[in-house]
Amino acid sequence: MPETTTEAGVAPTQFEPKIVAFFCNWCTYLAADLAGTTRLKYAPNIRVVRLMCSGRVDPQFVLEAFVKGADGVLIGGCHPGDCHYESGNYKTLRRFHLLRRMLRDLGIEDERFRLEWISASEAEPLRVAVNDMVEKVRALGPLTLAVPSERAEEPEEVAVP
Amino acid sequence: MTDKPKVAFYWCASCGGCEEAVVDLAEKVLDVVAAVDIVFWPVALDFKRRDVLAMPDGSLAAVFINGAVRSTEQEEMVHMLRRKAQTVVAFGSCSHLGGIPGLANLFDLDGVLASAYLESPSTVNPDGVLPRPRSEVDGHSLTIPKLYETVRSLDQVIDVDYYLPGCAPTPALIANAVMALLAGTLPPKGSVLAPDVALCDECPRKESKPEQLALSAFKRPSEVILNQEECLLAQGVLCLGAATRGGCEALCIKGNMPCTGCFGATSRVKDQGAKALSAIASMVESNDAAEIERILSSIPDPVGTLYRYSLPASLLRRKHVAAGAGTKG
Numbered sequence: 001m002p003e004t005t006t007e008a009g010v011a012p013t014q015f016e017p018k019i020v021a022f023f024c025n026w027c028t029y030l031a032a033d034l035a036g037t038t039r040l041k042y043a044p045n046i047r048v049v050r051l052m053c054s055g056r057v058d059p060q061f062v063l064e065a066f067v068k069g070a071d072g073v074l075i076g077g078c079h080p081g082d083c084h085y086e087s088g089n090y091k092t093l094r095r096f097h098l099l100r101r102m103l104r105d106l107g108i109e110d111e112r113f114r115l116e117w118i119s120a121s122e123a124e125p126l127r128v129a130v131n132d133m134v135e136k137v138r139a140l141g142p143l144t145l146a147v148p149s150e151r152a153e154e155p156e157e158v159a160v161p
Numbered sequence: 162m163t164d165k166p167k168v169a170f171y172w173c174a175s176c177g178g179c180e181e182a183v184v185d186l187a188e189k190v191l192d193v194v195a196a197v198d199i200v201f202w203p204v205a206l207d208f209k210r211r212d213v214l215a216m217p218d219g220s221l222a223a224v225f226i227n228g229a230v231r232s233t234e235q236e237e238m239v240h241m242l243r244r245k246a247q248t249v250v251a252f253g254s255c256s257h258l259g260g261i262p263g264l265a266n267l268f269d270l271d272g273v274l275a276s277a278y279l280e281s282p283s284t285v286n287p288d289g290v291l292p293r294p295r296s297e298v299d300g301h302s303l304t305i306p307k308l309y310e311t312v313r314s315l316d317q318v319i320d321v322d323y324y325l326p327g328c329a330p331t332p333a334l335i336a337n338a339v340m341a342l343l344a345g346t347l348p349p350k351g352s353v354l355a356p357d358v359a360l361c362d363e364c365p366r367k368e369s370k371p372e373q374l375a376l377s378a379f380k381r382p383s384e385v386i387l388n389q390e391e392c393l394l395a396q397g398v399l400c401l402g403a404a405t406r407g408g409c410e411a412l413c414i415k416g417n418m419p420c421t422g423c424f425g426a427t428s429r430v431k432d433q434g435a436k437a438l439s440a441i442a443s444m445v446e447s448n449d450a451a452e453i454e455r456i457l458s459s460i461p462d463p464v465g466t467l468y469r470y471s472l473p474a475s476l477l478r479r480k481h482v483a484a485g486a487g488t489k490g
Contacts, residue, residue: 059435
């Protein structure tokens, strides 16, 4: 990607998002594996957690990932109709929609939480999805979830008539 | 003063319902009063802060604190009570999990004050006066406690020994806790003094819960005439029994109202709202993204519904804003 330089000509340190990726054992994880064996390069910002099914992604895992420092969370599962366990990915889809709304209400942008259906043979779509998410999260900047410290200054004093 | 164990009650950000729950012990309250000396209870007895301050540290057997912590005064008082008491019991949902006042964590302090003192339809405040920590009136300087930006549960402020869950805790649970305290039979520190199973387990409508729930809309209790015996989820009403600790005697269910989650989750759950979301969303009867979105839109406020009593104690704790942005609302 194009390097930007400051006036002093020094390249600023680019923000590298950390993205936790929950991939299902039967489809998306195999796509990531295939990307590796076919030497497809994608952004090294994702940390993959392999689960048996995308339906195993408890919404608590997503929240905990954010709380522990992830700037984004990506869930990868089998295409609709292809779930190894028949309906796990549909449950993921339903939870994803409600969780994304809830995250939005709690101040976490939609781009930080993404669901992709990627089959075992789709190394190229995996590369595209990962790179796209990394760029979008990079543009948003780091996610800071610290509970704000209390106000440093007292509010202005007001005379009550 | 006798040598009976000394106990205190205190309230922080709460509605007074927890105080009412103590009174609701009815004649059992006489057993409690016979067994202990109540040395501090601002809502009912005329002891002052200075009376408690004068007692030696650790001289109270137990203090029951209800309400969330959101002001400098509350923070100071709970630290003082912690020093004076051997056992601190977080009493009720607000103290346990942040409670209803904890939903203020969806806004910043300016937004909360603006809503309460300027924008609400019932407010008459033509001069736009807001509470300030210090005000000058006729040459006098008046001070009130400062409000914090974030509402906290009691254990986010001081060390807590036990939790009595509920909005409010039931008389049975309170009486059990007090008797266990007096008998020295309390469970390990950190325990919630209620059964560690989901409400569905003790629900009188358990038998009518279908093997698989499939909902095409979530209805509010006011939108439907509810059958008094059938599982409320099966009737399309969003009931949080599956993600909520039991021990409340299913009081709301018996009143034909769904569980709203006031007992918090069981010990195996880290985040009640997330767990409730998981259970509720998977019941949606569709595999199509647009249709799923449509069905879920019948839950207008997911955070307020699923974290009604537990936002401050949740993993995310509050609404977060990128630096420089506001959360007025």
